[in-house]
């Protein structure tokens with residue numbers, strides 16, 4: 164394609180357009196900035212297909228560097244290493260990683276807002292903050308290099324799901340301090356897809372845009388997408404024929420295979436799980452490929468371990484444990500062995516998609532989310548798994564835990580009107596729950612549309628009424 168620069172108000176160099184007219188080139192500085200920000204440098208398919216040996220070599224060389232960097236720049240790491248009598252030079256290979264002290268969420272909270280910075284504050288390009296439900300949030304900082312790396316990783320994640328230039332991405336993650344919205348946005352820039360920064364909420368408008376703009380890719384929380392199933396029906400849309408969706412990327416809360424099935428069946432798209440957390444840049448740390456069998460974690464940027472949450476000992480791959488991440492190139496705020504509180508399992512086997520980056524099983528839940536009911540561990544995701552497998556159970560449910568002499572678990576489930584007084588149906592739900600949870604739950608059937616919906620992000624599905 165030839166573009167006449169003389170008539171273009173914004174002349175650009177490659178890769179945006181091709182021209183041989185030297186005289187109309189913009190100044191070198193602008194051209195480089197454009198290229199480096201949004202140009203093809205960010206698009207990184209080669210990185211997705213690194214071979215195992217190459218991955219380990221990159222991990223180890225980056226590990227040596229980041230450990231020395233964190234030790235010399237961040238007082239907290241210097242103190243931790245000194246207290247543990249670990250010399251940064253002694254961390255040479257992946258086998259030495261276990262010597263590195265853990266970083267935990269309270270370290271980030273205690274150093275609010277920017278006590279863990281490794282660079283002068285005037286080098287920061289961006290700040291985000293986690294949604295602190297109690298007290299101060301966690302502030303995360305990015306240099307220009309950090310933002311570029313993050314964009315590249317999210318771009319890789321989108322590319323892995325099959326999103327391409329030409330796709331129209333309706334990004335329904337919240338824009339703002341939350342990393343979800345802008346993270347996906349940067350990733351879309353990296354691969355050159357069209358982004359619609361719809362942000363969260365305003366369901367009627369979302370559906371209208373989805374239809375009118377012929378959106379092909381949606382990104383939001385899985386619970387919001389489930390909500391859109393019934394919202395689209397209520398607005399008179401046919402979810403399969405009125406929309407042109409082909410890929411959905413859902414994350415920021417745990418979800419189950421059964422919910423995936425419901426979303427895929429309703430909209431006729433392929434649903435992918437995406438993993439990330441604001442402490443680790445944001446979304447795009449891990450992604451499901453087309454195999455939909457575990458999430459690849461970008462191993463050249465994150466070392467992933469699983470540990471026993473009670474003892475801190477490393478658990479071998481294939482066994483469940485708490486995920487621990489070491490960021491290998493974070494400049495503004497290096498994080499070594501960060502305890503995520505998320506429980507999962509690491510797989511090292513090769514994936515059929517040809518990518519060797521380690522996979523993790525879909526997150527079962529944060530260890531913080533785990534409910535202990537009468538001494539039994541219960542994850543809300545287990546309840547969801549059971550419910551969504553039962554025909555005629557609606558997409559919405561609520562878990563209520565209370566205490567009256569003993570801990571009690573009640574589950575409210577939306578069902579069609581003809582099932583409302585069906586005691587055998589309620590008993591079946593109770594039995595299925597018992598088979599998985601090993602505790603008896605009271606099941607209450609309620610009418611469709613009566614339980615609270617999540618319109619702006621994460622669902623509030625658990626109500627714990629027990630005195631703290």
Ligand SMILES: [Zn+2]
Pocket residue numbers: 452453454459514515516517518
């Ligand atoms: Zn794969």
